[in-house]
Amino acid sequence: MRRALAEFLYEKASTDGKLIFLTGDLGFEVFENFKKDFPNRYINAGIAESNMVATAAGLSAAGFKPIIYSIASFMTSRPFEFIKILGAYNNFPLTIIGAGGGLTYSSGGATHHALDDLALMLMIPDVNVFSPAGPQELKMCLEFAQNSSNTSYIRIGKFGELDLPGINEEIITPHQILEGEEVAILSHGSSSTDCLAAAKKINQILPQSVAAYHFTSLRPINNEFLQNIFNSYSKILVVEDHWPIGGLYQIVLSALQVGNQHCSVDRLGPPHQFLDYPLDNLSVKEKFNFGENSIILKVLELLKRL
């Protein structure tokens, strides 16, 4: 997805003189073409996230449309107050990219895990929050963000992600990526790829039993559509690469309450603790039961087929 970001920057810079990109000294060899051909619009702000956000806000105040980039954990925690006060309270719109959301960088240890980034950004009023799964979808999010009068946070992976089927430009409406009738899996970001793979396998043996929905946007969300999902299924499974507080799981629980709905809701995802072992991404999902196999087992359990 970082390549998609670099492509977007390059394409947009030619037509939009206001686009400007700031990085916190990250993105090795990803943005070289952009840097070469638009040197005026590429800023390496150094390993100083708070100043990077403040500088971006000043650029925004001066009429530019900044896109700022760092690793998700560093992008959202360290400069949180600057994002809150300058990006939101003062309403200087910024597009903030957090690379390596969730446990993408699992082997980096807890400092590199972004298991609270969505919660932090959702905590701030008026900030748009996106978690695309693939490159074309990311470009749609960037388009939305750059045209929004609010600050946006976009959590992305690393590289090699494929686009999910059935994603359209209505990014605030959850996308149905697989049809089914008994259980609905709700997810975002990289988890949706695992969910789709798991759900397809189940539907091969038990046709039409599980549906999958992918949330590009956590805010804003088409609430009517969400309530319809609750109306249509008695069992919901939320899978996300985020702590149980403040992410999609919590959004779903709140929406259920508000809509006075009565589905059962289960969750798969990392436990609310610091994960500090060197484990690659696949292994950490195995260990904490939110990878493809765990999703299959959980859905079968919900379908009472275990």
Next chain:
Amino acid sequence: MKDLETLAFRSRILTILSAWKCGSGHLSSSLSLIEVLVALFAKKYSGTDEKKVRIILSKGHSALGFYSVLSQFERIDAKELKAYNMNDSRLGSHTSRKSLDEVEFSAGSLGMGLGFGCGLAQAERINKTSNKIFVILGDGECNEGSIWESANYAAANNLSNLVAIIDSNKVQAVARATDLLGDSTLGNTFLSFGWEVVEIDGHSFKEIEQALKINTTKPLAILANTVSGKSIPLFEDQVSWHYRNPSEADVKAYIQITEATKVAQDLIDLFK
């Protein structure tokens, strides 16, 4: 337009009257900044293009002083100072850009204005325009690490149109600046970060105006030595007055000692 000394004197009276009437503290940090604010606004409104001088009040708690000076430049009505920090007033205890066009960013959390100024300065660079960005910092505010991230960035990017004015009044919220974090050699610190530095008497218009005229190839730090609570012997240079407010007796004594009625009777009448 009245002369600068008169504008400063009237701004001070108004600040003191408002603090007495409305309360809410931070009087001393407003009083120390008056001359700098008057000089900056005079520069801003003296030419044909206001945008040539951008004023960022990073130490947002000097809002009262900021508003008083704005009224003397007729950007707001002095009458509004009677409702400073009162419910539904647009003059809050920290400046808000939603209330006043002259406020470039809503402040109140220290350590943000210099980075914001870097962004504005960088925009000028990209647009090939030459407006100057003045960021007013407190000396206590320079405890914040983010100030130094911004200082580093500004020098590394040769933001020569960025000027930081440090209101060095030596008093912070609950301590003297030097007692808290050692000898406050802010000038040396900015110098070592690659800035041009000039140290002035922050209450001398002659020195302020000279400093504001300096053109450099690096960002410039004007270390303005000021007295917290300037002009009120009772208040001057006292940590306790950072948050205290004057009583009616204090105000009466002030008016008498300074012969304020000669120059600011209209303002005194406003608060009767």
